[in-house]
Amino acid sequence: MNKKAKKSNLLSTRVIIDKIIPCLDNGRFSARCAVGHRFGIEAVIFCDGHEILKADILYRAAGDKEWKRSPMDYGGNDLYRGSFIPSEIGPYYYRVEACIDRYETWRSALVKNIKAGNASTIDIQMGLQILDSSNAQDFTKRLEPYSRKFPTGEDIPVFLALLDDPLLQSRLRADWTGAVLSPVDLPLTVEPERAEFSSWYEFFPRSHWKDVAERGNLQDALARLDYIAGMGFDTVYLPPIHPIGHTFRKSRNNTLNVTANDPGSPWAIGNEEGGHKAIDPALGDFDDFAALVDKAKALDLSIALDIAFQCSPDHPYVSEHPEWFRKRPDGTIQYAENPPKKYQDIYPFDFECAAWESLWQELKSVFTFWIGKGVSVFRVDNPHTKAFSFWEWVIAEIRKDHPEVIFLAEAFTRPAITAYLAKIGFNQSYTYFTWRRSKPELEAYLKELNSSELKYYFHPNFWPNTPDILPEDLQKGGRPMAVQRLILAATLSSNYGIYGPVYELLEHTPLAAGKEEYLNSEKYEVRTWDINREDSLAPLITRVNHIRRTNRALQTQDGLLFHPVSNDSLIAYTKRQEDNLILTVVNLDPFNAQSGMIDLQIHLLGLDPEKPYHLRDLLSDADYVWNGWMNYVELNPHIIPAHIFSISSNKEAAP
């Protein structure tokens, strides 16, 4: 830019758009919003002097040429707020436009000066000049008489009403002459609804569910979809279904004394029957898979596949593409390591190898292969141990043709890395919820997720358990703890999931004291489950998922507010979307009844503090009437450790 151009560019910015939120690394990364949800934007906008400003959001789907507009409201202290609702899945862009509202500046000054007896025809002539250079020139005629003879007496209200004419105002609102446009197309990824609101159920198809004589397969999995859909889940997640390696295969409880009966870990992917694009023949074939997908579709379930980019030593890639793996000096392939531990059953890909381009294309083709088979959700195993640049590239590539695909990052690692994976494209992320137990821990963690920049791109997915993690609390807290953790996950996060039937059947024995792994884990052996057991949590889970499906407040990460309780074992929080207001109270003590006073911040909830308000407990269908801020709650964990209240508005409906 030459000096002259730079200066006139400077001058054009008498109005300053100083800060737009969200704006991730100056537009390097995308904000996120689910299709049909409201996307909010804030901007700090000001100019020198006393002029009144106006501002619009400009937004468009990437394929559209024209911007759409949405007005921003002034919220004081130079902050403007606006929003829009994206109507299609895929990339969008947004900017902010602002300019001096010269007419409104003049009009409000004139009104003050008239009140102070301080105005003359010259002041009105100034307004005519403004109108004359606007898109409302035709209005000058109506004002002109007053610019010659200043209005007096009854003329004044007539004149002031003229200035306020709605047609004039709307014409001027559309006049953006001399406006400043924020310089960067800020990207927004509009995601499918299930990126923001989903209920996951993970299970191992190969296990027995009593209904099966031998080990289960994809046909059995199909038969189980009714049970899963019946509980109200919408996403069914299967661990890897590919052929499993033989070399260094693990036996039960992750030991090495393998026998012919040991099925092996599904994450040791690949053998002579194929790799990431094959199905373990013991589970079935592609016809079985197609039938599974069809049945899921009929039940409005998404099938989520596990993508674990690693190979067993028997994977066809190892012999066909040795160039994709790192070699040790003796010519053997480098196995996975975390010194001094060695994982000789797993060969990691070398994302930096000379042939990285063919490797990356092949891995991309794994996604497109399964998308072709009807899969639109992928749970990605340990993405943080593969090159971040690969993920950024491959997710963007897939999204070009398939913006409806959802990627869940399983990265139980340090916070900066977890956040970065979301920033480069993963729609959802596993979280530390699994280990957040106490009230201060939960409140601090939710504050981090919902109040920091994370909220613009990081969709948490809360899991109380996984095949790898049986947290200490579930080992020791019995049924009340399992109920509590399920309700916390399902009401604190719009995305949550459980690994079942382990979860609803209250499996809770660890591999050993002090360990977080399950004893006799399904990762290494075929288990048998009786899902019809009387103590199953399935009826409760069904109820909780029904509450989620019928309450908009629980379907987004926004609108969470914690409320003080006089007892540290009780946690209370509301979620709110417009008229839908849900108050959840959980007793975090799995052993004892706890009671206390909730200090409900009703002034922040749109309730009239002068009137009683009505609560219905959606878990028990009991009705309550509360008054004012302080109200009493008591929860016995052996009955049920939580309330999920729906609170009805106590304000008069607008006439």
Place this chain on the structure above:
Amino acid sequence: MNKKAKKSNLLSTRVIIDKIIPCLDNGRFSARCAVGHRFGIEAVIFCDGHEILKADILYRAAGDKEWKRSPMDYGGNDLYRGSFIPSEIGPYYYRVEACIDRYETWRSALVKNIKAGNASTIDIQMGLQILDSSNAQDFTKRLEPYSRKFPTGEDIPVFLALLDDPLLQSRLRADWTGAVLSPVDLPLTVEPERAEFSSWYEFFPRSHWKDVAERGNLQDALARLDYIAGMGFDTVYLPPIHPIGHTFRKSRNNTLNVTANDPGSPWAIGNEEGGHKAIDPALGDFDDFAALVDKAKALDLSIALDIAFQCSPDHPYVSEHPEWFRKRPDGTIQYAENPPKKYQDIYPFDFECAAWESLWQELKSVFTFWIGKGVSVFRVDNPHTKAFSFWEWVIAEIRKDHPEVIFLAEAFTRPAITAYLAKIGFNQSYTYFTWRRSKPELEAYLKELNSSELKYYFHPNFWPNTPDILPEDLQKGGRPMAVQRLILAATLSSNYGIYGPVYELLEHTPLAAGKEEYLNSEKYEVRTWDINREDSLAPLITRVNHIRRTNRALQTQDGLLFHPVSNDSLIAYTKRQEDNLILTVVNLDPFNAQSGMIDLQIHLLGLDPEKPYHLRDLLSDADYVWNGWMNYVELNPHIIPAHIFSISSNKEAAP
């Protein structure tokens, strides 16, 4: 960028530099650091997998071609920290470079594997491969024997020591093959010391100081510099010294019934004797001004001029350059307004006029004119009522040739605008300190200044009073309040100032009840002051400025920490720079003695909590010995409302 280039660019970034702090709007704005002060940089850096990383800051003065390097230390959770000390005033740039430390990754894995009895010659061969492709190839010879025969027994420590060889380590530290460099030259403005540490004294030269028969002038001002320097100030700020307009001149107390004796407000700039480049003949001529500057220089004082870009109707610009002003429809020039108020004695420039380029150049020449007369500090009047783009342009233009110049923004306006003016170039800013009275207000405000992004570019300058502002507390709190506010300003902010001799002579009568203006303000009339009055605060001010000059902790905005006190009328805080530790305790109640227990956070102050520590009150020279966290303080405001303690380290000196 084509697709191929983009992909290989992605691949080169297996190491991710996710966040650099400070980084203002992606490098659009500069961070600030005073010359000779330490400039700290943080970065979030990580890579996939378990590799060990290393990182350096790269930095250079804008005129240098070569980067200098400063190593960053790992602080856990992917955060790296480093710093450097810029040695010259002017623009600098910095980046961060990071790469996988392949040797160290290998070495630490090998050590673990040797301890676990899990290593072989193949592992050592892998290290030889790494060394062979490094800049320490000559070391391969020394390790080779071990790659054929694995070390045992006494060979092991010999071998491990070889791996740790300091020469080898330093050679490898300098090897940045395959490193990732952060993509943007982030700008740093290195400022003169007085941008960060300064003590200002403002006075009206035209007033009598008892030593002058008639009204004062620049020669009298010169004579007063000894008094001001004697109190320990380093910057002398004069209100505008230009000819003053006659038209609509204001009389005493801002009234309109002007008489021939009324000197007028210095901010109504310009008459037939000249404008912004002229000196009011009543004050003297350019010889007087040169003498004043010379004397100031001899006393190591900076002269700060007031730049108020506005004109009286009599300013030569008005007749010579009517194109720089906005016209009303009747052809008259638009005066300043804040409807319904009209300021007919002031014509604002029209920064958007068609002739804006010649206007901006002329205004720039006002700065260069006074720089040519020896001025290097400018206090800019109401910059927020002039185009921001003008300030950004003119400050950058001036800095090109005069990086030593300091600009102070007098913008008592909304927070976003105050911050933005600093971001676009003003070195220092007036603040809301003037109205922050209570402990929670002061603590919250300092937290905002020192803990938000503001700390990287906003240098506060704390003023307890100005010619426009006599805050309510100074009207009512008597001498204790004046002492308290001075000490708070001087110890909470490294830049502070007072408007005197009004301040040290305890002038405290407002124009009217409920008003913040001074009665009989020097803005509109010539006053008489007896600076030798016995009750003058000058001796106390001298002591406080001496404490500031001799304690490094008070010379920077960094290192402030508040400490709980059991009495809300007592505020306590430390400032610390390396070994220099200052604890200030102020009684905010101007009427009553207050006492309480200070909960000094000694674990954060580098003190040994097991031993007593010694405090000297630098105001009274009294000595104290304290123990542990809780200690008693009592302050009688009628004696002195504050302690300024120097705390000596109670740790053993390193041998």
